[in-house]
Amino acid sequence: MNRKIKQGDKEYSSFQLFIEITEKRSSAIISLSEPETVNKEMFKLILLLSCFVGSRLRQEDFPPRIVEHPSDVIVSKGEPTTLNCKAEGRPTPTIEWYKDGERVETDKDDPRSHRMLLPSGSLFFLRIVHGRRSKPDEGSYVCVARNYLGEAVSRNASLEVACK
Template sequence: MMPVNRDFSRCAALSLRILFVLAGSVHSQQGSDSRVMDNITVRQGETVLLRCEQGGAMTHTAWLNRSSILYAGNDKWSVDPRVSLVALNQMEFTIKIEDVDMMDEGQYICAVQTSSQPRTTSVHILVQVPPKIINLSRDIVVNEGSNVTLRCQASGKPEPSISWNYISNSGGLASEDEYLEITSISRQRAGTYECTAVNDIGKDVQTVDITVNYAPAVAEGRDVGVTLGQRGVLECEADAVPEADFEWYKDDRRIFNGLDGMEIVSTGSQSKLTFFNASESDFGNYTCVAINKLGNSNTSFLLYFQDGSGSAMAVHAHTCLFLIAFVSFLLHL
């Protein structure tokens, strides 16, 4: 017959005693003393101390969590490195749990076996958790007039409240719910939206960007006068998302960069048509067309002759003056 390990026997006997005490407290057996301490509220990540008064002729004592033994006297039964013994004497039996997490929430029981009767003291740990946004809509790109729904969900204890704020342009509260719905979105509502999750412990803030695509809108063209042989520039500006591509035309003929001494430079929302050495053939009507995938828009310009004194006249102004003089001569015949 194999010999029985003495330590194992003592361990088993102690386990039976502790569980007996626990069972006695649960079923309120006659002759046992059961006490309930106030709940302990602790924030996630903090340290909690569990104190149990001793007193009397103590024979065995233990701290248990959900019927699992954490400490039996000086002996640590828990494999959790966060749990440690602080004090064990005739006055108190105190253990410490560091870096508390949600899994530590629940009932803890101090079981004491004295010479007279078993005694249990129970306490419930409540763990508070700061908010954490766990489900957030991604940045989105939509066409103007579309319906948009943004979602923001957060965990935490107590349960966090959620709000949406529009932080671009004028800003302001957009919603007090985890969902933000924008019907028929306009270009003015593009920008950054901020989701805030708040509870008694803290808050978490994250943002979502909405890009609104819309067709180009071109600013009205401004006519330009230029002296022969001098430099002239026509400037075309378009508001569009995505940015517009530009095309230039003289009458119905498209102009390409680098031809006939002209240069086209387009950057961002602006396009410039430059004449480096204006000639009579350059004067006339021009059209700027701004195009993106949602549509196009255009505006017209007049490049006209301007003499050195700064007064503007058409390219063939001398012809007009000749005709006026000729008519005046005929009237005096």
């Protein structure tokens, strides 16, 4: 059975493939038939389209894309600031922030955090923390939007603390 098909091989030369999408749009019937056979259909296969966690893929679902990228900011120690990020996607993507390659902890991780993830996806700092030895807020930030269809990464934005 595992032989190479050559042009002119009679048993393979005149097959036809038919695909019929069912009304439910979650399955399709694929038929392979040879016109010379009496039965016309050698076999049928019901193909169930792949689903994600039990839900059907809908035509309107699409992967995330960043529609507002964060911008560089210079802010004074102790002052509030916001790094903006907005993303589109369906289902609505989740947003995470990374600073210098490390995930940023927000109020969702620790209620005492001075960083808040806003519903829009932006990162709000209640106050900028900056010391001689510790500079936890200064650095390069990106936001990452994710849903089951993929992810989108924003441009880098630097947060610098102004010297007084």
